[in-house]
Structure formats: structure tokens, C-alpha cells
Amino acid sequence: MCLDKKLITSRAHRRGIEACDLLGPDNELVHVKKFSSDTGSSVLSHLFAQGLVAVDTFLSHPDTWEQFRDKVREQDSARAGALGLRPAGLVYAIHRSDRSLNPKTLFTFARSALVSASLALSTYGVPLQILVIP
Template identity: 45%
Template sequence: MVAEQGTEYVLLDKHFLKTRQHRRGPGIEACDLLGPANELIHVKRAERSAPLSHLFAQGEVSVDALIHEAEARERLVAQVHAERPGHPIDTTFQPRKVVYAIALGEGKRLTADTLFTFSQVALHRTVRRLRGDNVDVEVVSIRT
């Protein structure tokens, strides 16, 4: 819904980037949504910590590929322009912000107290790693 026509969001869920480094399987997902300011938005509904650990790792892998692999940037730009011609992104793109949008379950709001303990540790490590690459991180709660 977020990426419907008329919004500045680009739906990239299940759009995979295959590169020399990520050539097995379908490749990697750069993000589920690309935001109006080219934020990489990763979205997950989770009732346990394992899916969130995967989500946080997905953000790290994506940022690493987009910073260090021109091929990943080229493929991302092609995907974005195929979905939204004219969206302001080009091959000089460098990720500057990752947003993790998380739904914990029926009416449960994501807070520091409701995030699973293991996920708190995984998120802390991910934030530290991404900030090392000058990438801001935001975590938002999705109400269900």
C-alpha cells in the first residue's frame, strides 16, 4: 500500500540483485521499499527473534553491497527505474539511511521493552556496524 501510485515510495520486495559477490540463489534484496529520500526500508512481521535477526542482517548485507559493488548499484538503479521511471537515483547512489519497519503481532507495539532480548543485541550490533559506514538507522513500529 505504501508504494501505490502517487507516493514517492518504490516497492522492491522480492526484487533481487545478483552480483559477483552475491551470485548464489536469487541474490540479495536491497530493501523492501525505497523511500522518498532513497532510504532503504526493510519490513518484517515477527513473533520471534529469528526473523528479526535475518532482517537486520539483510540491511547490513544490502548496505555493504551498495557501498562496495558498482554492479549492485547499477542493478538497483535499473530496478528502481523499471518500477518508477524518473525516480531520483543514479549509479552514484550511496546508502545514507536504513529503516527497519517491524510489526510484532496482534496489537503489540514495538518498543525497547517489547523487542525480544536477542533481537535487541542483534539490532545494537547492526546499528554499530551501519553507523561505521556513515549510515543512519531508524526503527519504526507497524501497528497491526
């Protein structure tokens, strides 16, 4: 389900945050980015922060999860009812356009940001998946 640019607001995020680009088949929050050597690591650092901020916001401010459920309900009421009480997981879907993507081709700073996000999500009990888009 496409939820790109559907913003969720909270007291901490009055202008809104993008909770996800897509809602995955098992109700995972999916964040998608394309990058290359030209765009640098900032694109990925933003991606990793975006997912982490969304999960943190949902867990810290339960009313934001209800806002998200309302956004989902606008497209599919049955799906909204199946969301549960928190994100089922987080997926970072990444396409590297100039060469293959693997741990060795990930920029050092981006790799560090991914490890930090992974550790935080683990603390929250939210599973993380990395999906490489060929």
C-alpha cells in the same frame, strides 16, 4: 516504491539478495517484517542482517548499486536519477502482532543484533531509522 523480491546479484551473492522491500520517500532502503512471540527472534535477526547485507553489498560492490538503479528505473526513471551514489539511509519497519513493540518487548537476541547492525551502519555513515508499525 515496492521492490520486494527484486534481487541484486554480486560475486559474493550469486543467487541474489533482496536490497529492500520498499524504497522510501527520501530514497531510504526500507525492510519490513511482522513478528510475534510465536515467530521468535529469528525473524528480526533475519531482518537486521538483510538490511546490513544490502548496504554492505552496495558499498563494497558499486556495480550492484547500478543494478539497483536499473530496478528502480524500470518503475520510475526520474526516481532512479535521484538515487545518488549510495543508500540515503536504512529503515527497519517492524510490526509486533501480539503486543506493543518497544525496547523492553524486543527479544534479547534481536536487540543485540539490532545494536550490532546499528554500529556497522554508523561506521558506513548510513543513517538508521526504526519504524514501529502499530
